[in-house]
Amino acid sequence: xxxxxxxxxxxxxxxxxxxxxDAREAVADAVALAWQHGGGYRGEAMLxxxxxxxxxxxxxxxxxxxxxxxxxxxxxHPQRDERTPLWLVFTAERQRRMAQAVRHxxxxxxxxxxxxxxxxxxxEAAARQLGISYGACRSRMHVARRILAERIRT
Numbered sequence: 001x002x003x004x005x006x007x008x009x010x011x012x013x014x015x016x017x018x019x020x021x022d023a024r025e026a027v028a029d030a031v032a033l034a035w036q037h038g039g040g041y042r043g044e045a046m047l048x049x050x051x052x053x054x055x056x057x058x059x060x061x062x063x064x065x066x067x068x069x070x071x072x073x074x075x076x077h078p079q080r081d082e083r084t085p086l087w088l089v090f091t092a093e094r095q096r097r098m099a100q101a102v103r104h105x106x107x108x109x110x111x112x113x114x115x116x117x118x119x120x121x122x123x124e125a126a127a128r129q130l131g132i133s134y135g136a137c138r139s140r141m142h143v144a145r146r147i148l149a150e151r152i153r154t
């Protein structure tokens with residue numbers, strides 16, 4: 001079932017996210033989680049029901065991430081002339097921590113991050129430069145962002 005997820009899984013993700021690409025990514029995340037935690041299936045429900053529940057949770061997590069990102073975008077940022085010394089120190093420290101976290105990423109993910117963020121390439125161009133598919137590049141960026149977020153939080 002994990003090799004070819006049921007169509008209902010995609011439809012559930014799409015109902016939550018209202019975006020085809022994000023729905024496909026939520027199903028892919030659910031496949032990875034189901035594969036990693038397959039031992040958690042207790043057999044109390046049909047396998048498909050269990051899997052669709054994982055898909056729904058992945059889609060809801062993506063929605064939460066979107067809301068958090070939108071709040072960050074909507075936050076008022078100080079204008080250039082309003083930057084205080086404390087703000088400058090905070091920004092410099094954040095940049096230092098991010099650079100350190102990127103240096104410690106596994107090479108596959110670090111290469112994708114460097115292409116997309118440092119070389120400022122769109123995902124399609126980064127995928128071509130890395131010699132991988134667009135989907136693989138998108139997946140590597142997704143995993144890299146998760147790793148970086150976790151490392152920055154700690």
